[in-house]
Amino acid sequence: MVTLLPTNLQYFAEVARTGSVTEAAELLRVAPSAVSRQIARLESSLNTSLFARHARGMALTEAGERLLAYTRRAELETRDLMASIGSGATAQFQQISVAATEGFAHRVVPRAMARLRRVHSRVSFKLHVVGSAEVIRMVREGEVDVGATYSLGHQDGVRIEHSSTWPLHAVVAAGHPLAERESVTLAEVAEHPLALPMRDTSQRELLDSAARSEGLSLVAALECSRVAPIYEFARSGEGVGFISELGIHQPDDGLVHVKVEHYVFGQRSAQLQTPAGRPQSPLVLDFLRLLIGELDPDYVPERAGAQHTARR
Incomplete structure (x- = not known):
């Protein structure tokens, strides 16, 4: 090369x-x-x-x-430059590389990809579905153009293009004792068998932090790195899972989402990240606009490329 x-x-x-x-x-x-x-x-x-x-x-x-x-960012910029030169001025071929956690990869990221291709049919995508820490690493080291993840704070070496907070919900079967509630406390949820994400995820860090602040013990009947098994466990009526409001999609047959109230949950934000110090191509900026639009209906497109923060 x-x-x-x-x-x-x-x-x-x-x-x-x-x-x-x-x-x-x-x-x-x-x-x-x-x-x-x-x-x-x-x-x-x-x-x-x-x-x-x-x-x-x-x-x-x-x-x-x-x-x-x-050096890795420079290597990627070289790759993009050589590809654009080799394809000619009119071809406009470009691949956008994205790293996303499962919650983003399920709906938000693919929808933005599809919308961009309706306008730029020659753009292609490579999507890495990985954990939050790996998303941040891939962005920091310039392995991807865009990262979509949850984070508990600022990360060195990445630029935050958008940040928003989303409520956390308990996921229960329709016949579960909590299903009729509009909201519940973490203490009430902790009384039931729990399906929890693995300890290396930002959601688990958030839940453990909230539990410590109240002196609660969260006992996992199931620990899993993927959402689908947690959903099925909850759908069986055996226990309670958790999901950010961002990851909720309808219909979820046989499942009910109940908001869990706790001040700690506001410390985690959904972030769109790009490598710090790396200029973005017009197509990547267009993609960021569409991603931000998926997360924030009030987003003004002219502000794309500048840091944007929203509160839910």
Whole structure:
């Protein structure tokens, strides 16, 4: 693949990926001494160490991690530039890469994709459905153009294009004792068998934080990394699941969604993220406009590309 990166960054990125000067040199088809010289010159010019040298290999320092994130963004921008040049000025082919958590990937992201293709039929998409932490990592390291996830706060290395808060709902079968309620407290929900997301998700962090604030214990009858099994568990009448209002879709046969009241739940926001410092193409900006429109009916399109915050 053609690269516009300077030699020192190419060598640095390969050592970072392999953790070894020797392996990097083999892949680059140069002498290990050449790689070592480029790394030494780069560290000298930046006046910092990029690697911690160990007997088992090379590990990135904090400065090295930041430089690698920059390098990956530069590699992606090179890919996009070469693709646009190679396709010609009139072809307008472009692939938009998106990382999204399951709640976004179920409805919000595909709908925005479909709407953009109605206007730009030659755009294509690559959608990675992953956990919240992985979405943030992929955005930070420039592996995707757009991230859609929930977050409990600001994340370094990402630009927040839109942020909004959404109520959390209990998901119960139609015949469940809580089904007739308009809202419930977390303490009331905790009295029932619970179907909970895994501990590495922002929703679980939120629930655990709320439970700690009240001295409650949330006992999981089921822990799962996907929404569908939790829904089926709740539909059976055996327990209670949780879902953000953003993820609710109708009809949900045999299920009822009941708002769970707790002040802690306002600390988590639904975010649209892009890599910090990376200029976005017109098509990506159009896609962001459509995504924000899915999340906020009051959004003014002319403000796309600028940070936008909404409250629900």
